[in-house]
Amino acid sequence: xxxxxxxxxxxxxxxxIAKVIERSVLPVRRMTSDTINVKYILDKRDFxxxxxxxxxxxxxxxxxxxxxxxxxxxxxxxxxxAYEFTMACFAAGKSVVTSNKELVATCGVELMNAAKKHHVHxxxxxxxxxxxxxxxxxxxxxxxxxxxxxxxxxxxxxxxILTRMKSEGLSFEDALAEAKALGYAEADPTADVDxxxxxxxxxxxxxxxxxxxxxxEQVYTETMTKVSTLDMDAASRWGGTVKLIGxxxxxxxxxxxxxxxxxxxxxxxxxxxxxxxxxxxxTLEMTSDVMYYGRGAGSYPTASAMVSDIVSxxxxxxxxxxxxxxxxxxxxxxxxxxxxxxxxxxxxxxHSSHDAIESAKNVIGDVRELSGSPKxxxxxxxxxxxxxxxxxxxxxxxxxxxxxxxxxxx
Amino acid sequence: xxxxxxxxxxxxxxxxIAKVIERSVLPVRRMTSDTINVKYILDKRDFxxxxxxxxxxxxxxxxxxxxxxxxxxxxxxxxxxAYEFTMACFAAGKSVVTSNKELVATCGVELMNAAKKHHVHxxxxxxxxxxxxxxxxxxxxxxxxxxxxxxxxxxxxxxxILTRMKSEGLSFEDALAEAKALGYAEADPTADVDxxxxxxxxxxxxxxxxxxxxxxEQVYTETMTKVSTLDMDAASRWGGTVKLIGxxxxxxxxxxxxxxxxxxxxxxxxxxxxxxxxxxxxTLEMTSDVMYYGRGAGSYPTASAMVSDIVSxxxxxxxxxxxxxxxxxxxxxxxxxxxxxxxxxxxxxxHSSHDAIESAKNVIGDVRELSGSPKxxxxxxxxxxxxxxxxxxxxxxxxxxxxxxxxxxx
Numbered sequence: 001x002x003x004x005x006x007x008x009x010x011x012x013x014x015x016x017i018a019k020v021i022e023r024s025v026l027p028v029r030r031m032t033s034d035t036i037n038v039k040y041i042l043d044k045r046d047f048x049x050x051x052x053x054x055x056x057x058x059x060x061x062x063x064x065x066x067x068x069x070x071x072x073x074x075x076x077x078x079x080x081x082a083y084e085f086t087m088a089c090f091a092a093g094k095s096v097v098t099s100n101k102e103l104v105a106t107c108g109v110e111l112m113n114a115a116k117k118h119h120v121h122x123x124x125x126x127x128x129x130x131x132x133x134x135x136x137x138x139x140x141x142x143x144x145x146x147x148x149x150x151x152x153x154x155x156x157x158x159x160x161i162l163t164r165m166k167s168e169g170l171s172f173e174d175a176l177a178e179a180k181a182l183g184y185a186e187a188d189p190t191a192d193v194d195x196x197x198x199x200x201x202x203x204x205x206x207x208x209x210x211x212x213x214x215x216x217e218q219v220y221t222e223t224m225t226k227v228s229t230l231d232m233d234a235a236s237r238w239g240g241t242v243k244l245i246g247x248x249x250x251x252x253x254x255x256x257x258x259x260x261x262x263x264x265x266x267x268x269x270x271x272x273x274x275x276x277x278x279x280x281x282x283t284l285e286m287t288s289d290v291m292y293y294g295r296g297a298g299s300y301p302t303a304s305a306m307v308s309d310i311v312s313x314x315x316x317x318x319x320x321x322x323x324x325x326x327x328x329x330x331x332x333x334x335x336x337x338x339x340x341x342x343x344x345x346x347x348x349x350x351h352s353s354h355d356a357i358e359s360a361k362n363v364i365g366d367v368r369e370l371s372g373s374p375k376x377x378x379x380x381x382x383x384x385x386x387x388x389x390x391x392x393x394x395x396x397x398x399x400x401x402x403x404x405x406x407x408x409x410x
Numbered sequence: 411x412x413x414x415x416x417x418x419x420x421x422x423x424x425x426x427i428a429k430v431i432e433r434s435v436l437p438v439r440r441m442t443s444d445t446i447n448v449k450y451i452l453d454k455r456d457f458x459x460x461x462x463x464x465x466x467x468x469x470x471x472x473x474x475x476x477x478x479x480x481x482x483x484x485x486x487x488x489x490x491x492a493y494e495f496t497m498a499c500f501a502a503g504k505s506v507v508t509s510n511k512e513l514v515a516t517c518g519v520e521l522m523n524a525a526k527k528h529h530v531h532x533x534x535x536x537x538x539x540x541x542x543x544x545x546x547x548x549x550x551x552x553x554x555x556x557x558x559x560x561x562x563x564x565x566x567x568x569x570x571i572l573t574r575m576k577s578e579g580l581s582f583e584d585a586l587a588e589a590k591a592l593g594y595a596e597a598d599p600t601a602d603v604d605x606x607x608x609x610x611x612x613x614x615x616x617x618x619x620x621x622x623x624x625x626x627e628q629v630y631t632e633t634m635t636k637v638s639t640l641d642m643d644a645a646s647r648w649g650g651t652v653k654l655i656g657x658x659x660x661x662x663x664x665x666x667x668x669x670x671x672x673x674x675x676x677x678x679x680x681x682x683x684x685x686x687x688x689x690x691x692x693t694l695e696m697t698s699d700v701m702y703y704g705r706g707a708g709s710y711p712t713a714s715a716m717v718s719d720i721v722s723x724x725x726x727x728x729x730x731x732x733x734x735x736x737x738x739x740x741x742x743x744x745x746x747x748x749x750x751x752x753x754x755x756x757x758x759x760x761h762s763s764h765d766a767i768e769s770a771k772n773v774i775g776d777v778r779e780l781s782g783s784p785k786x787x788x789x790x791x792x793x794x795x796x797x798x799x800x801x802x803x804x805x806x807x808x809x810x811x812x813x814x815x816x817x818x819x820x
Contacts, residue, residue, distance in 0.1 A: 020696050031553055131696075136551045284541075286711070289687075317731065320729075
């Protein structure tokens with residue numbers, strides 16, 4: 001037997017799929033009594049030097065009209081034309097597996113509905129955490145439990161930058177330059193450093209657990225470009241480090257989603273996820289904490305997750321999973337970020353640290369000084385304060401000249 | 411609809427299963443359109459105060475002869491009579507889910523074959539890593555990849571002890587006493603501290619990946635009771651900590667299995683798995699490193715994993731997984747521990763640290779002094795040495811009076 005597939009986009013991930021398929025022939029045969037055959041590759045470019053060069057087609061209709069192709073791997077990235085291509089595949093009776101987090105986070109509702117209508121599957125294990133198999137776990141092993149919260153390092157580029165800032169004392173700019181030189185950061189790193197990549201991933205994970213797909217505007221998203229070596233040093237004195245964390249909170253019949261830099265205590269295993277690795281921690285009602293760690297990107301890890309999705313369609317395992325019926329998360333379902341509360345790290349520039357701490361106590365009440373501050377600075381950790389209150393305090397000027405505010409993970 | 415089940419053994423785990431079933435009614439109904447009903451509980455004791463008191467039976471034949479019971483949860487522990495009871499359930503056409511690592515590690519081959527013969531399932535997610543869903547992941551998401559190695563903290567009791575030795579400078583004895591007081595260690599902690607619990611778990615995980623079940627005698631297993639605060643302090647100066655690690659190595663057409671205390675560098679996320687938590691790291695050919703972290707024991711986490719096994723039988727997901735055909739690992743398949751090589755930490759008592767290091771260099775060759783040794787000690791880290799060679803060196807007396815030897819994780 002042989003299952004014909006097509007790959008859309010023959011870049012880093014697409015060519016990885018072909019390689020992983022080559023290298024997994026034996027286990028795939030053991031699992032499925034079948035072999036995966038890459039019949040077509042859709043790409044604008046030609047690949048004369050690739051052993052797959054002769055399978056490149058320029059026109060999607062070649063793939064759509066070939067009834068032997070049952071599964072399509074979308075590794076194009078971006079919303080358009082990936083959306084139209086995926087919809088066309090569904091309409092032609094083909095299941096699609098994808099690594100495209102932007103597409104799933106943006107159009108997941110429409111895509112999931114269309115897949116259902118056409119009795120095909122849409123799987124996206126590779127869209128979050130690269131090779132980390134957290135989505136299938138959430139949909140099978142952990143699905144009888146209730147996810148209370150998710151906190152994760154979901155972007156390898158920014159985690160590399162923050163790791164280098166911590167270990168080498170590099171500035172954000174220098175660490176970013178290093179990440180670019182190593183190919184970990186793109187020429188335009190906005191989507192990574194401003195948190196949009198992590199935002200897409202927490203949108204997807206929260207949809208897996210709630211069936212509600214949030215819009216980007218519903219996720220408070222803060223850049224990590226303002227994190228400084230002073231912040232890193234303060235976190236270290238406090239007993240932790242700074243990480244860019246994507247968070248989901250289950251608030252009963254509502255949810256909260258946010259992406260921002262956080263102080264993470266060393267007691268939390270997330271604080272030790274370094275370099276380009278991702279770590280996704282779920283807190284469940286009965287199972288308690290479960291964390292997944294692995295490579296969040298890269299050709300082979302990402303492609304492996306896509307091949308595991310192909311295999312689950314071939315074995316029929318996907319049929320035993322609950323069919324996802326995603327809806328748009330309406331504004332009532334997503335609580336405004338301003339209503340959440342956090343403990344905060346705050347640094348102010350001040351000639352008298354004592355005076356600065358005293359005024360903070362007058363304003364906020366529960367304030368604990370962080371010792372060892374650099375000259376000319378006062379630093380403190382607050383008790384729990386509502387985000388809206390904190391913004392009032394900051395806007396009022398009552399805390400003095402504030403240099404940095406970072407929320408603490410709990 | 412309703413699926414009747416029976417629970418064998420109503421202790422910590424067994425009563426947890428009943429609770430988890432109560433609390434997961436809605437998600438289970440969503441996943442299966444069905445409800446799990448605890449029809450019988452087999453226990454020698456009576457539970458007059460439990461809401462399940464009226465379901466307690468004393469005789470397995472009541473369960474065996476009730477054709478409505480399709481799934482049995484074995485939470486008795488121990489090999490006998492759990493083995494006979496499980497076999498009887500299979501013969502009566504009932505699938506069994508278990509948390510019994512000792513039984514799976516000891517009789518997994520016979521049990522798996524019997525389950526197959528009777529067209530029923532035998533699932534054991536809860537037997538390794540409690541609530542951590544690593545076994546289903548290995549059998550689904552990661553099954554098309556090749557596991558090159560597994561290293562894990564698989565025993566919460568010993569990890570608690572080692573964590574307290576590190577963080578508080580406690581001796582092994584004091585940390586063990588504390589673990590007993592907190593209920594983390596049993597009155598007779600032998601199975602935990604001498605590594606037998608971790609041994610069973612690495613036997614199970616290696617069988618999941620190779621289909622070969624090793625015997626206890628094929629796993630080099632070293633106690634962690636000899637780890638001292640001096641070792642802990644040395645590991646810290648070296649840049650890591652001491653953990654009890656269960657290891658599997660894929661050596662092509664052979665494997666190696668061993669459980670022993672290891673120096674684990676801080677750069678490895680396993681070094682930061684603390685307290686009673688477990689961490690299991692797989693290194694895969696294509697997916698690279700994946701680590702699972704979570705509660706390796708406890709009533710609800712363990713019971714949750716068992717309920718997830720029940721659900722996977724109910725949804726039919728298990729049918730899509732490859733049926734495990736386990737064989738006994740013959741002695742050719744398991745390489746002798748003596749043939750493996752490691753880097754070692756060695757501490758000798760010596761009046762002259764310089765002399766001790768020089769003799770070590772003469773004997774071993776590649777030796778690096780570890781600085782900061784306590785008075786009267788010399789400490790060094792070796793390059794890679796075959797275990798058999800190292801034993802020769804130690805037996806020859808050429809390294810002087812050796813106080814401690816700990817292998818380094820790599």
